[in-house]
Amino acid sequence: MKHPPLLQPWDEHNRRLQAHVHPSDWKSPTPAPRYNLVVIGGGTAGLVTAAGAAGLGAKVALIERHLLGGDCLNVGCVPSKALIRAARAAAEARASARFGVKITGEVAVDFSAVMERMRRLRADLSPHDSAARFRELGVDVFIGEARFASGDTVQVGGQALRFAKAVIATGARASAPPITGLAEVPYLTNETLFSLTELPRRLAIVGAGPIGCEMAQAFARFGAEVTLIESAAGILPREDREAAEILRAALERDGVRILCDGRDLKVARAPDDGVIWQLASAGQQQAGHADRLLVAVGRAPNVEGLGLEAAGIAFGRQGVKVDDFLRTTNRRVYACGDVCSRFQFTHAADFMARIVIQNALFKGRRRVSALTIPWSTYTSPEVAQIGLGPADAKVRGLAMDTFTQPLAKVDRAILDDEADGFVRVHVRRGTDQIVGATVVAAHAGDTIGELSLAMTNKIGLGRVGAAIHPYPTQAEAIRRVGDLYSRTRLTPWVKRVFSWWLAWQRAEFGQRRSPQARPHPLMAP
Numbered sequence: 001m002k003h004p005p006l007l008q009p010w011d012e013h014n015r016r017l018q019a020h021v022h023p024s025d026w027k028s029p030t031p032a033p034r035y036n037l038v039v040i041g042g043g044t045a046g047l048v049t050a051a052g053a054a055g056l057g058a059k060v061a062l063i064e065r066h067l068l069g070g071d072c073l074n075v076g077c078v079p080s081k082a083l084i085r086a087a088r089a090a091a092e093a094r095a096s097a098r099f100g101v102k103i104t105g106e107v108a109v110d111f112s113a114v115m116e117r118m119r120r121l122r123a124d125l126s127p128h129d130s131a132a133r134f135r136e137l138g139v140d141v142f143i144g145e146a147r148f149a150s151g152d153t154v155q156v157g158g159q160a161l162r163f164a165k166a167v168i169a170t171g172a173r174a175s176a177p178p179i180t181g182l183a184e185v186p187y188l189t190n191e192t193l194f195s196l197t198e199l200p201r202r203l204a205i206v207g208a209g210p211i212g213c214e215m216a217q218a219f220a221r222f223g224a225e226v227t228l229i230e231s232a233a234g235i236l237p238r239e240d241r242e243a244a245e246i247l248r249a250a251l252e253r254d255g256v257r258i259l260c261d262g263r264d265l266k267v268a269r270a271p272d273d274g275v276i277w278q279l280a281s282a283g284q285q286q287a288g289h290a291d292r293l294l295v296a297v298g299r300a301p302n303v304e305g306l307g308l309e310a311a312g313i314a315f316g317r318q319g320v321k322v323d324d325f326l327r328t329t330n331r332r333v334y335a336c337g338d339v340c341s342r343f344q345f346t347h348a349a350d351f352m353a354r355i356v357i358q359n360a361l362f363k364g365r366r367r368v369s370a371l372t373i374p375w376s377t378y379t380s381p382e383v384a385q386i387g388l389g390p391a392d393a394k395v396r397g398l399a400m401d402t403f404t405q406p407l408a409k410v411d412r413a414i415l416d417d418e419a420d421g422f423v424r425v426h427v428r429r430g431t432d433q434i435v436g437a438t439v440v441a442a443h444a445g446d447t448i449g450e451l452s453l454a455m456t457n458k459i460g461l462g463r464v465g466a467a468i469h470p471y472p473t474q475a476e477a478i479r480r481v482g483d484l485y486s487r488t489r490l491t492p493w494v495k496r497v498f499s500w501w502l503a504w505q506r507a508e509f510g511q512r513r514s515p516q517a518r519p520h521p522l523m524a525p
């Protein structure tokens with residue numbers, strides 16, 4: 001079977017990537033009479049399910065139609081974070097004078113070198129998700145489009161795979177919003193953005209969610225003129241508002257033009273093959289011309305063409321319908337990852353896959369609602385969140401106490417010139433039970449892991465604050481939020497008891513010591 005190249009540009013790195021994740025000479029195995037588990041989709045959710053189940057001795061088939069590794073490796077987390085790192089290097093070089101470091105001459109970004117680095121690193125990471133590795137793990141890997149033929153059979157490339165259990169892990173793709181003129185203009189999504197070899201001089205981005213914000217900052221730092229268009233009142237509408245405001249200011253400092261509260265967006269093809277756009281933003285008419293348009297307005301689940309009806313599996317616009325055990329309306333079939341979850345993150349797909357292995361193969365009763373899932377947007381500063389924010393708490397009628405430690409008062413953040421941010425922790429009112437947190441910091445994604453550990457293991461904020469953190473670190477901010485909480489334990493009554501006790505100690509010490517008190521020889525007159 002000979003495949004055309006799936007990845008552009010067709011250079012040595014993409015050839016290496018494709019050889020791992022979609023080998024053109026791949027021979028599909030002869031199907032087993034029946035599988036314990038047939039996994040449809042070879043992104044994070046499918047790969048973790050297949051590897052884990054095979055490791056426990058199950059007979060597993062894994063079917064991928066495009067690139068093993070899915071969005072994360074090929075057109076998501078991995079390439080975007082490689083670009084973000086390069087963009088940060090450019091921003092740091094430009095800011096070096098602030099640290100007393102002089103760079104003479106212009107700081108120039110070689111965009112094609114940035115993209116080549118990304119392609120090289122992506123190919124370097126790809127053996128882990130490769131067809132060959134999964135075959136070695138004992139998984140039967142099929143490359144082709146999967147489709148349910150019935151409630152216990154999946155069809156791929158003319159072969160029928162019978163299963164005891166199956167997992168739908170087909171992920172999601174960029175959704176196309178109803179924007180006037182969009183169908184007539186060329187536009188990029190995450191599937192095509194990472195194939196660019198030339199930096200667009202002017203880039204318009206629709207959607208200021210995580211993709212829009214991360215890429216707006218990266219491309220602005222590469223030197224593009226970036227306009228970020230958002231229909232909600234502010235960027236990152238799902239995040240803590242103060243956090244989003246700090247990021248908005250940071251993006252504007254990087255030169256991103258932000259147009260929120262966008263209405264009546266219209267796009268049209270420009271004579272130079274670029275895109276002309278216009279909209280009303282906060283009531284003002286705005287227009288511009290971009291060489292490239294990136295659309296990042298959320299994801300649509302991959303449910304089409306899967307034969308879900310033939311297998312009695314219910315689905316809707318939000319994806320495959322699952323219960324709290326990740327089981328679909330066909331009791332033999334489970335789902336995990338972006339295709340069935342509103343938490344569309346790699347680590348969420350990973351942990352849902354672990355639940356599916358236990359529930360599907362070992363009659364487990366693990367619930368997806370029991371997962372505590374953090375997330376982070378990898379801008380500068382990063383914005384990370386876990387659990388509930390004030391808006392969610394209001395909806396649930398949960399009373400919270402909130403403690404905030406600004407980084408402007410954390411020594412290491414000041415010394416690093418990264419003091420724009422905070423650590424904010426919400427606890428159930430009157431207790432130290434952590435119910436949510438927001439971190440805005442250079443490495444918020446790393447920092448939130450500590451709060452994830454605390455929440456998952458029911459460690460209260462008081463105990464988090466009692467853990468010694470090395471000085472000087474930015475993570476000390478977390479310990480200091482713990483201190484803020486502990487100080488609230490010092491109620492007026494406790495304070496009165498303390499001052500009575502200390503006064504009594506002074507009196508007692510005075511009485512016992514004064515009769516024998518001798519002046520020190522050196523102090524003698």
Ligand SMILES: Cc1cc2nc3c(=O)[nH]c(=O)nc-3n(C[C@H](O)[C@H](O)[C@H](O)COP(=O)(O)OP(=O)(O)OC[C@H]3O[C@@H](n4cnc5c(N)ncnc54)[C@H](O)[C@@H]3O)c2cc1C
Binds near residue numbers: 069
């Ligand atoms: C630009 C971008 C940046 C991101 N950055 C981050 C980040 O920093 N951190 C983070 O946690 N998350 C990030 N994400 C989200 C993350 O990539 C997804 O949550 C994750 O990839 C979901 O994994 P999945 O296995 O559910 O789906 P996918 O990765 O989409 O995999 C599904 C697979 O199923 C295959 N498939 C579909 N239909 C069929 C069929 N009928 N037959 C066979 N195969 C089929 C597809 O080809 C695909 O390979 C990012 C996403 C994007 C787009």
Ligand SMILES: NC(=O)c1ccc[n+]([C@@H]2O[C@H](COP(=O)([O-])OP(=O)(O)OC[C@H]3O[C@@H](n4cnc5c(N)ncnc54)[C@H](O)[C@@H]3O)[C@@H](O)[C@H]2O)c1
Binds near residue numbers: 209231236265297343
């Ligand atoms: N760092 C990370 O973990 C990371 C990074 C990138 C993507 N992701 C995942 O990928 C998912 C998709 O990312 P995304 O940014 O495309 O989606 P998103 O749904 O998170 O954000 C889309 C944004 O587009 C806006 N929008 C919707 N329609 C619009 C329109 N017509 N005009 C202007 N704005 C419009 C929304 O208000 C929203 O702010 C994320 O939800 C996340 O789960 C994660």
